Amino acid sequence: MDYETLRFIWWVLIGVLLIGFSVTDGFDMGVATLLKVVGHGDEERRVMINSMAPHWDGNQVWLITAGGALFAAWPPVYATAFNGFYLALMLTLFALFLRPLAFDYRSKLESQAWRSCWDWGLTLGSAVPALIFGVAFGNLLQGVPFQFDDILRLDYQGGLLDLLNPFALLAGLLSLLMFITHGAAWLQLKTGGELRHRSAAIGSWTAVVCAMLFMLGGVWMLLGVDGYQVTSVIDTQGYNDTTGKVVAVSTGGWIANYSRFPLLWLLPLLGVSGFLLCAVTMKMGRHVLAFISSAAAMAMVIVTTGVTMFPFVMPSSLNPNHSLTMWDATASELTLKIMFVVVCIFVPLVLLYTAWSYWVMRGRLDEQFIRNNDKALY
Amino acid sequence: MDIVELSRLQFAFTAMVHFLFVPLTLGLSILLAIMESVYVMTGRTIYRQMTKFWGKLFGINFALGVTTGIAMEFQFGTNWSYYSHYVGDIFGAPLAIEALMAFFLESTLVGLFFFGWDRMSKEKHLAVTWLMALATNMSALWILVANGWMQHPVGSELNLATMRMELTNFADVLLNPVAQVKFVHTVSAGYVTGAVFVLAISSWYLLKGREIAFARRSFAIASAFGLASVLSVIVLGDESGYELGDVQKVKLAAIEAEWQTHPAPAAFTLFGIPNEREQRTDMAIKIPGVMGLIATRSWNTEVMGIRELKEEHRERITNGQEAYTLMQRLRRGEGSEEDIARFEEVRSDIGYGLLLSAYSDDVANATEADIAQAVEASIPKVWPLFWSFRAMVAAGFIMLLLFGLAFWHSVRRQPEKSPWLLRFALFSLPLPWIASEAGWFVAEYGRQPWAIGEILPVHLAVSSLTAEQVLSTLVAIGILYTVFVIIEVWLMQHFARKGPTGSGYLDDDIDVAYTTSSPYREEK
Numbered sequence: 001m002d003y004e005t006l007r008f009i010w011w012v013l014i015g016v017l018l019i020g021f022s023v024t025d026g027f028d029m030g031v032a033t034l035l036k037v038v039g040h041g042d043e044e045r046r047v048m049i050n051s052m053a054p055h056w057d058g059n060q061v062w063l064i065t066a067g068g069a070l071f072a073a074w075p076p077v078y079a080t081a082f083n084g085f086y087l088a089l090m091l092t093l094f095a096l097f098l099r100p101l102a103f104d105y106r107s108k109l110e111s112q113a114w115r116s117c118w119d120w121g122l123t124l125g126s127a128v129p130a131l132i133f134g135v136a137f138g139n140l141l142q143g144v145p146f147q148f149d150d151i152l153r154l155d156y157q158g159g160l161l162d163l164l165n166p167f168a169l170l171a172g173l174l175s176l177l178m179f180i181t182h183g184a185a186w187l188q189l190k191t192g193g194e195l196r197h198r199s200a201a202i203g204s205w206t207a208v209v210c211a212m213l214f215m216l217g218g219v220w221m222l223l224g225v226d227g228y229q230v231t232s233v234i235d236t237q238g239y240n241d242t243t244g245k246v247v248a249v250s251t252g253g254w255i256a257n258y259s260r261f262p263l264l265w266l267l268p269l270l271g272v273s274g275f276l277l278c279a280v281t282m283k284m285g286r287h288v289l290a291f292i293s294s295a296a297a298m299a300m301v302i303v304t305t306g307v308t309m310f311p312f313v314m315p316s317s318l319n320p321n322h323s324l325t326m327w328d329a330t331a332s333e334l335t336l337k338i339m340f341v342v343v344c345i346f347v348p349l350v351l352l353y354t355a356w357s358y359w360v361m362r363g364r365l366d367e368q369f370i371r372n373n374d375k376a377l378y
Numbered sequence: 379m380d381i382v383e384l385s386r387l388q389f390a391f392t393a394m395v396h397f398l399f400v401p402l403t404l405g406l407s408i409l410l411a412i413m414e415s416v417y418v419m420t421g422r423t424i425y426r427q428m429t430k431f432w433g434k435l436f437g438i439n440f441a442l443g444v445t446t447g448i449a450m451e452f453q454f455g456t457n458w459s460y461y462s463h464y465v466g467d468i469f470g471a472p473l474a475i476e477a478l479m480a481f482f483l484e485s486t487l488v489g490l491f492f493f494g495w496d497r498m499s500k501e502k503h504l505a506v507t508w509l510m511a512l513a514t515n516m517s518a519l520w521i522l523v524a525n526g527w528m529q530h531p532v533g534s535e536l537n538l539a540t541m542r543m544e545l546t547n548f549a550d551v552l553l554n555p556v557a558q559v560k561f562v563h564t565v566s567a568g569y570v571t572g573a574v575f576v577l578a579i580s581s582w583y584l585l586k587g588r589e590i591a592f593a594r595r596s597f598a599i600a601s602a603f604g605l606a607s608v609l610s611v612i613v614l615g616d617e618s619g620y621e622l623g624d625v626q627k628v629k630l631a632a633i634e635a636e637w638q639t640h641p642a643p644a645a646f647t648l649f650g651i652p653n654e655r656e657q658r659t660d661m662a663i664k665i666p667g668v669m670g671l672i673a674t675r676s677w678n679t680e681v682m683g684i685r686e687l688k689e690e691h692r693e694r695i696t697n698g699q700e701a702y703t704l705m706q707r708l709r710r711g712e713g714s715e716e717d718i719a720r721f722e723e724v725r726s727d728i729g730y731g732l733l734l735s736a737y738s739d740d741v742a743n744a745t746e747a748d749i750a751q752a753v754e755a756s757i758p759k760v761w762p763l764f765w766s767f768r769a770m771v772a773a774g775f776i777m778l779l780l781f782g783l784a785f786w787h788s789v790r791r792q793p794e795k796s797p798w799l800l801r802f803a804l805f806s807l808p809l810p811w812i813a814s815e816a817g818w819f820v821a822e823y824g825r826q827p828w829a830i831g832e833i834l835p836v837h838l839a840v841s842s843l844t845a846e847q848v849l850s851t852l853v854a855i856g857i858l859y860t861v862f863v864i865i866e867v868w869l870m871q872h873f874a875r876k877g878p879t880g881s882g883y884l885d886d887d888i889d890v891a892y893t894t895s896s897p898y899r900e901e902k
Binding site for chain 2: 050053054055056057058060061064065067068069070071072073075076078079080081082083086087089090093094096097098099100101103104105108150151152153154155156238239240241242331332334335338339342343346347350353354357360361375376377
């Protein structure tokens with residue numbers, strides 16, 4: 001396997017990890033965001049929390065793995081993005097801090113004030129990252145103000161407030177609503193009665209909004225957002241300095257890949273239909289189908305974003321020639337090869353025991369179950 | 379304070395708080411698996427109750443371990459951006475492998491450990507518990523492979539085109555002797571932490587005359603497991619000493635306040651007051667020959683002293699300066715044949731050249747004074763290392779004594795008849811944490827001024843941020859972590875005080891409820 005192929009595979013794999021994160025951690029972040037909205041009273045909230053209790057920790061590892069894989073496979077991207085989005089990521093971290101504690105500590109004491117505090121912690125800890133991840137991608141699509149010096153030290157010229165521009169906020173809203181929709185679908189799989197009805201009502205509505213935001217974002221991107229294109233020849237097999245290429249910028253330029261391969265239009269189309277199908281199936285009470293279609297729609301949103309920017313991963317608005325692409329911002333050939341072998345062995349294993357754990361914990365929960373197992377549950 | 383100091387402080391704080399929880403997770407996970415094994419083999423429910431009760435405390439600790447672990451995974455990118463760029467090709471891999479191979483398994487199974495009791499056979503649940511414990515240990519392996527490489531970077535080389543270190547031999551990184559020694563030393567220390575935790579709380583019950591049957595069994599398991607573990611920590615710690623003598627001479631010299639090279643075999647300074655200004659140790663009590671034996675395992679090999687190491691560093695910094703100049707020329711594509719040949723000779727010292735960038739913006743033209751400053755700063759401060767190392771060792775030997783006595787008493791007769799021993803065990807509760815934190819301090823502070831030993835100085839490794847940005851996050855993390863730790867410790871003592879009886883683990887109704895009335899079992 002040559003360097004070029006490995007680089008392409010890793011571009012796909014990073015996407016796979018992000019999709020894995022959205023499909024698994026996405027639903028528990030969504031459920032946690034809805035905690036105070038659809039959960040009336042302590043017992044209903046405990047039903048919601050315990051529906052994800054055995055899984056949230058494993059789900060969260062998709063995020064950790066995506067971070068680790070980014071570090072290993074695209075070190076310059078990890079270094080640039082995490083440093084560049086410093087305060088936004090720190091806020092995300094602080095929010096994420098609250099989740100494990102809220103899950104584990106919330107129901108350990110009887111006090112309602114204690115529990116209510118942790119409920120807010122769980123909601124904040126899930127909604128803030130969901131929003132910021134979208135904001136981050138919204139900024140990647142517009143380019144980020146960075147450049148490198150002669151020994152490739154980063155010079156980042158932007159702040160937290162620059163990240164919160166209208167287009168990025170739209171992307172953030174989309175990712176938050178995607179997770180909420182997905183969480184609502186999960187609640188329909190795992191709960192009954194009122195709770196299930198309320199989540200179906202909310203989820204079918206947010207799914208439609210997702211479809212609309214996704215389309216709006218697409219139109220906005222093609223009319224008002226700068227697209228990037230490499231105009232020099234990149235040696236896809238070689239070791240490149242990330243600063244040694246020529247990049248052209250033009251408004252609406254992100255359409256280039258679609259013009260060249262019109263079949264790619266299917267991807268956003270599938271995304272929109274996924275959201276709509278999800279809305280319809282929720283209304284019909286076909287909860288399995290609803291969960292699958294919301295997962296598929298999220299996957300298509302991620303794939304669409306990746307394909308639109310290809311081969312860019314992190315364009316630079318400050319010095320476009322210093323943009324990071326999946327051809328020049330990768331790890332060495334040896335590291336990519338070793339990590340690919342590791343992924344080939346362990347990702348199937350992970351999927352296998354994750355599936356087993358969901359199978360073991362299958363079934364619906366209700367308030368009676370919470371009362372019967374008061375001490376042993378979250 | 380500048381950005382470098384603030385970033386170091388933030389890393390030190392987050393890492394040290396994280397490591398309050400990691401060792402207990404390592405040790406308790408194994409102890410839980412042992413207790414549950416006894417339950418499955420003997421069928422006696424008290425061992426299941428033990429697994430569940432200690433499991434509850436394990437969970438409280440585990441949650442904060444996960445929380446503080448998230449920060450660890452992401453702060454290399456946020457706060458050590460140039461580090462991430464410069465060594466991500468090697469350092470990122472073990473972190474990613476850790477997540478894929480170990481953390482996924484651990485986190486998935488921890489859910490089944492807590493919530494799967496009635497949903498699978500007891501053999502299957504036992505397998506879950508053991509695999510969870512195994513995964514926890516595998517996590518430690520990969521993290522310590524990463525840290526071992528920071529201490530002793532092997533299997534890699536600088537690529538001038540990409541201006542970073544790149545992997546040349548993965549097996550070298552994995553089998554790095556420093557990483558191997560660190561792994562076994564660290565996980566054993568974790569086992570000791572788990573054992574002291576169980577021993578101390580069980581002793582408290584015995585002192586109060588509560589939960590006797592429960593506490594006596596927990597005491598017995600903890601004392602046996604603890605004795606084996608503490609012996610292995612000490613033996614493997616000695617192995618670490620040998621590795622230091624081999625590959626991290628500066629750290630060893632600083633730990634031992636070895637101001638200059640003495641004739642072999644060097645003496646071990648048991649006690650003394652390091653005097654940085656005079657470069658000597660006041661009031662030293664020395665044991666002849668011991669340090670030479672530990673560090674070199676021979677009678678006639680010298681242990682290098684700080685004065686001699688500085689001379690060596692001066693030479694390497696001068697070479698590094700030349701290497702840096704040549705590198706710039708080569709990167710611009712202006713190097714001649716001779717330049718390339720000369721670069722090959724001095725390239726291993728390029729990290730030392732980078733040390734100069736702390737004192738001069740133009741490394742190539744750094745002055746003699748700059749070099750002198752870099753040489754002085756090439757050795758970490760002695761007294762913090764000297765003292766924290768001795769704190770760690772002392773804590774280790776006190777715990778050896780504790781477990782020796784506890785094991786003897788639990789084998790020979792009932793430990794509750796020796797209240798002094800129970801009190802000794804109770805008051806020893808902080809010792810494993812003191813030892814672990816001191817140990818990590820020695821490992822990390824002792825590597826200064828390097829982020830990656832002899833490759834990348836710590837002042838270059840930081841992110842492109844302002845001091846205010848780092849200060850604000852440092853304060854925020856400080857407040858958050860403090861609140862979290864207070865809550866965690868409060869919950870811990872709350873449930874420890876309640877004990878297994880008060881927590882509902884001694885009536886088995888809880889399991890009956892699970893199996894009979896649970897609608898959770900099958901979907902209709």
